[in-house]
Amino acid sequence: MKIDDSKNKQDLQQLIDTQQFVEHISVDCTIFGFDNGILKVLLLKYHDLDVWSLPGGFIFNDEDLSDAASRVLFERTHLSDTFLEQFHTFGQINRTANNAHQILLKHKNIEVPPDHWIFQRFITVGYCSLIDFNLAGTFPNSLNETCAWFEVNKLPKLAFDHERIIEVGLNHIRKNIDTQIVANNLLPEKFTMKDLQTVYETVLDEKYRRNNFQRKILALNILERLEKFFDGSANKAPYLYRFRRKN
């Protein structure tokens, strides 16, 4: 489908003409969210391409790398105040060799010299985050994109090496799940063992027996046990916990 959107074309033309970016480097954000026990990842789609991609972009010459990641995420999803963690830099020679940029620009009738940096090799720095799915409901449309959540086990066709980036990002999130829970306020400050087990099971895609989970988590020495939680029901009151502060 070819859409003639003059604002879109203008934005792209500006991106091509500017010399304000650090050439050969980009950032890509893998944003994971969970809802009702299912883990999803946030993807974008340009109307002119039949592949989906991670929210990503370039770094201004006068901008720190980490600031670029936060800006790119905000510009393309309106997510702000998100704790983004850098997890890996992807630098295989042919990772961006599938012509997505050429197709996009050709569809918009934007003339670009063949030796332009946008057609050359890119090394991309991956950032990841685990957020509350319910916080990310609406998205802007500045580059004429569709934005959607996909289950991590049911991904659509992806641009470049973005499937690999999602895989590595997910491993990082799984390995650092407690950091992400604290930094992005995924649980209230005090929570029950059952609340925590639900988050772990969704993100790690594993089921645990209640006693096994409690034993494993307590052995990690990352939790502090607090008072009991009385909700007025007839059930035995569970303890509340919180994460220990890291040095």
Added chain:
Amino acid sequence: MKIDDSKNKQDLQQLIDTQQFVEHISVDCTIFGFDNGILKVLLLKYHDLDVWSLPGGFIFNDEDLSDAASRVLFERTHLSDTFLEQFHTFGQINRTANNAHQILLKHKNIEVPPDHWIFQRFITVGYCSLIDFNLAGTFPNSLNETCAWFEVNKLPKLAFDHERIIEVGLNHIRKNIDTQIVANNLLPEKFTMKDLQTVYETVLDEKYRRNNFQRKILALNILERLEKFFDGSANKAPYLYRFRRKN
């Protein structure tokens, strides 16, 4: 001290003239080694500069990022078959703004246009490794460098943001100490708890009571207990352990 070394000058001139590198990106290697209970890091010094730096370099256009890291390490230290782990990418705006490249080139009387990429901003990808100090005894001299091990607590004046890179690399090594021990064969396949404690104490810069260490390590579920080790002495024979294989 100004040294006129024609091979050195020729190498530098070639580096400046070539268009075979991915501009704006470099790799830096933090190589940690321990010996007699002291943890050290490997640094290089150009004769023309009064600062030390990590073994680092650029990425060829037709080279994967990870291959560049291994090549750069080998070229500058003759260390090969080293397990290098990417740990972080450093992209602050002014991280390379201290003129080291200008000084180096001026001392060699190499003319470089002021808009050459070598004077522009660089984003660097950090790789780290923990190796057996005794393996790294000799070094080549192709760029006329001095190579030396420094205690991580007694670093000399460093170029760019290399002090920060060492700090982050050391944290990564400490967090992933078991991966590094296995990948770089820092212990024989079967070892005693005491052997392991010595490595941990050196790298983590902490002392443990024997029982505490054993309890903590076993709780991590990364070791497999094997047969007892009889060395013929009158002491009680200790168990041997090995690392569980990761999936």
